Amino acid sequence: MSAEAGPATTARPGVPPAGEPMVPAAYRVARRTAETHDCVSLRLEPAGPAGPRFRPGQFTMLSRPGVGEVAISVSGDPAAGDGSLTQTIRDVGAVSRALCRSRPGDLIGVRGPFGTSWGLETTAGRDLVIVAGGVGLAPLRPAVLGALADRGAYRRVIVVVGARSPAEFLFREQLDAWTATPGLEVELTIDRPDSAWTGPVGFVTEPLARLDLEPARTTALLCGPEPMLRFAADVLLGQGMAAADIRVSLERNMQCGIGLCGHCQLGPLLLCRDGPIVDYARARPLLAIREL
Amino acid sequence: MTGPRPLDGFPVLARLTAAQRAAVAATAREESFPAETVLFTESQPAAGCWLIRDGHVALATPVPGRGLLAVHTLGPGDVLGWSWLVPPCCWRYTATTASPVSAARLDTARLRALADADPALGYPLALGLLEAVARRLQSTRSRLLDLYGSPRER
Numbered sequence: 049m050s051a052e053a054g055p056a057t058t059a060r061p062g063v064p065p066a067g068e069p070m071v072p073a074a075y076r077v078a079r080r081t082a083e084t085h086d087c088v089s090l091r092l093e094p095a096g097p098a099g100p101r102f103r104p105g106q107f108t109m110l111s112r113p114g115v116g117e118v119a120i121s122v123s124g125d126p127a128a129g130d131g132s133l134t135q136t137i138r139d140v141g142a143v144s145r146a147l148c149r150s151r152p153g154d155l156i157g158v159r160g161p162f163g164t165s166w167g168l169e170t171t172a173g174r175d176l177v178i179v180a181g182g183v184g185l186a187p188l189r190p191a192v193l194g195a196l197a198d199r200g201a202y203r204r205v206i207v208v209v210g211a212r213s214p215a216e217f218l219f220r221e222q223l224d225a226w227t228a229t230p231g232l233e234v235e236l237t238i239d240r241p242d243s244a245w246t247g248p249v250g251f252v253t254e255p256l257a258r259l260d261l262e263p264a265r266t267t268a269l270l271c272g273p274e275p276m277l278r279f280a281a282d283v284l285l286g287q288g289m290a291a292a293d294i295r296v297s298l299e300r301n302m303q304c305g306i307g308l309c310g311h312c313q314l315g316p317l318l319l320c321r322d323g324p325i326v327d328y329a330r331a332r333p334l335l336a337i338r339e340l
Numbered sequence: 341m342t343g344p345r346p347l348d349g350f351p352v353l354a355r356l357t358a359a360q361r362a363a364v365a366a367t368a369r370e371e372s373f374p375a376e377t378v379l380f381t382e383s384q385p386a387a388g389c390w391l392i393r394d395g396h397v398a399l400a401t402p403v404p405g406r407g408l409l410a411v412h413t414l415g416p417g418d419v420l421g422w423s424w425l426v427p428p429c430c431w432r433y434t435a436t437t438a439s440p441v442s443a444a445r446l447d448t449a450r451l452r453a454l455a456d457a458d459p460a461l462g463y464p465l466a467l468g469l470l471e472a473v474a475r476r477l478q479s480t481r482s483r484l485l486d487l488y489g490s491p492r493e494r
Contacts, residue, residue, distance in 0.1 A: 140490055140492055182488030183488075210488065211488060212488040239483040239488065240483075241411070242406075243407040248415065248438075249411060250413055251482040251483050253482065254479050258417050258418065272487070273487035273488065275482070276482070279478070
């Protein structure tokens with residue numbers, strides 16, 4: 049999520065975001081991790097009472113006072129019960145750059161969490177196919193962690209991650225650990241190889257097409273650039289999956305986060321409220337309309 | 341190397357009847373290779389076609405200053421090698437196993453003779469190959485879009 053808004057209200061320590069959703073609560077940067085050349089993960093700890101617990105797939109509005117506010121997906125562990133938030137930010141504009149340059153000890157404004165979730169609780173007993181492209185892995189990481197924390201609740205758990213180059217995978221150490229985790233099928237694939245890369249080369253649709261799925265017992269979670277969502281969903285539909293069993297994370301210009309301002313409208317949906325996670329039966333006709 | 345095994349489950353043969361698949365399987369022999377085995381080399385005359393059962397094969401080409409660069413990786417269920425069908429019938433890339441690989445190798449001279457003699461087999465076989473090629477073309481086009489790049493780079 050990268051649409052950036054103007055200067056934000058100064059964060060007020062101790063104000064839980066659930067009570068006043070337009071008022072940022074203050075969080076302190078506890079750790080900063082450079083993920084790639086332009087992506088940073090921040091672990092944020094509440095400076096006052098912790099906000100509501102997030103559900104995988106949700107986002108918050110993060111702000112640097114005097115700079116602005118931007119929607120950022122939560123990328124941390126949903127089981128973390130200490131009130132902290134981990135969020136992964138790509139430096140694409142003034143606000144995200146200011147957030148990326150935050151240092152431990154800095155105060156960040158947080159509103160939310162907002163929006164719909166991946167709905168893992170509705171997928172028990174099914175195969176999970178999780179497909180991430182580029183920074184799309186950030187909002188899917190909590191889903192993978194959630195599935196691993198309750199591994200027995202699912203049948204196969206398959207994670208397909210695409211990146212432009214080997215250096216541009218988020219959470220690389222964790223990806224390597226997942227690759228070695230029993231009960232988790234992981235395929236990493238890249239668009240542009242370098243001479244050191246020995247793994248698969250190809251778009252994410254290729255490992256997807258090779259999967260031997262039971263379509264009626266499979267739920268797919270997709271996050272990445274919108275064309276990637278369409279192409280990957282097409283492959284899954286071609287394998288016999290129902291559009292309603294494919295969930296995609298959509299991005300528009302989230303600003304208020306609570307369905308009031310209308311900036312994030314996508315047809316009949318306000319994505320900050322009705323999304324970002326939308327099933328493909330609803331999303332597909334909307335994504336077919338140019339510039340909607 | 342062993343005798344023919346059934347070739348069910350390979351998408352490239354999905355349009356064939358069971359009897360036609362058995363006829364194709366009669367041209368096949370099972371092969372397995374350790375990682376880093378060169379299966380064929382760019383610009384050499386093309387013969388043979390592998391249906392990959394397990395493992396991955398990288399298609400690569402040498403780029404001065406950058407070494408042998410993989411441009412595409414094929415995996416289980418994929419068909420490797422269709423240059424034998426298209427003039428000038430030379431391999432376009434070098435194929436190297438990226439992991440231990442087991443595959444059914446089709447005798448493409450016999451396969452071509454089968455297809456020429458029986459268009460009812462040759463046509464669905466050609467369609468299956470066309471679908472595989474089209475899927476790779478779509479994938480390559482997707483990569484050309486450079487979708488994962490930062491908006492700041494555009």
